[in-house]
Amino acid sequence: EADIxxxxxxxxxxxxxKITLECSQTMGHxxxxxxxxxxxxxxxxxxxxxxxxxxxxxxxxxxxxVSRIRTEHFPLTLESARPSHTSQYxxxxxxxxxxxxxxxxxxxxxxxx
Amino acid sequence: AQSVTQLGSHVSVSEGALVLLRCxxxxxxxxxxxxxxxxxxxxxxxxxxxxxxxxxxxxxNGFEAxxxxxxxxxxxxxxxxxxxxxxxxxxAVSGGSNYKLTFGKGTLLTVNP
Numbered sequence: 001e002a003d004i005x006x007x008x009x010x011x012x013x014x015x016x017x018k019i020t021l022e023c024s025q026t027m028g029h030x031x032x033x034x035x036x037x038x039x040x041x042x043x044x045x046x047x048x049x050x051x052x053x054x055x056x057x058x059x060x061x062x063x064x065x066v067s068r069i070r071t072e073h074f075p076l077t078l079e080s081a082r083p084s085h086t087s088q089y090x091x092x093x094x095x096x097x098x099x100x101x102x103x104x105x106x107x108x109x110x111x112x113x
Numbered sequence: 114a115q116s117v118t119q120l121g122s123h124v125s126v127s128e129g130a131l132v133l134l135r136c137x138x139x140x141x142x143x144x145x146x147x148x149x150x151x152x153x154x155x156x157x158x159x160x161x162x163x164x165x166x167x168x169x170x171x172x173x174n175g176f177e178a179x180x181x182x183x184x185x186x187x188x189x190x191x192x193x194x195x196x197x198x199x200x201x202x203x204x205a206v207s208g209g210s211n212y213k214l215t216f217g218k219g220t221l222l223t224v225n226p
Binding site: 006031033040041042043045048050058059090092094099100101102103104105106107109 | 145147149154155156157158159162164201203207208212213214216217218219221
């Protein structure tokens with residue numbers, strides 16, 4: 001079944017640790033996105049990619065980085081986690097040409113202590 | 114530039130009552146419009162989308178929305194609320210050469226027994 005996956009779903013980690021949030025999709029979409037969302041709040045786009053080896057920063061400045069080496073994989077990395085990075089991170093993918101909708105993964109809730 | 118305004122951050126209805134969630138948009142190009150639903154600790158699920166075909170769009174779970182260009186609105190309705198409809202609802206807009214979605218701040222729907 002075509003889907004979009006995120007791991008881990010929940011992560012509690014100490015300050016200064018390096019973390020990577022995984023995102024994979026099996027829908028063959030060339031567009032992928034990362035959003036940051038605080039509880040009960042709006043979504044903010046932090047990174048996007050329109051294809052392999054193409055990444056751009058989003059509308060909200062973030063200390064995280066991303067890579068897109070394979071079409072289906074779009075990991076997000078924080079080199080040194082801080083309490084201000086505590087949030088929910090949502091990954092999405094979108095179709096090329098046509099209707100612009102995005103499909104979301106279940107999210108990773110990150111807590112930095 | 115595109116923007117979305119969702120009127121009412123919190124809407125409360127009784128079970129069986131009409132649900133009306135308001136969304137107004139601004140777009141310099143013909144818009145694509147979307148409604149997403151988010152249940153606690155989950156990602157966003159696409160409810161329905163407007164892509165310049167029929168102005169009245171039917172979605173999943175009995176929801177529908179009507180595109181009104183003159184009012185720049187895309188309100189979401191459901192004739193009879195169910196307890197399972199309690200969630201956060203987001204309106205989003207995209208269009209032109211921009212494959213990014215611009216989201217509203219969300220409306221929390223509570224359904225009272």
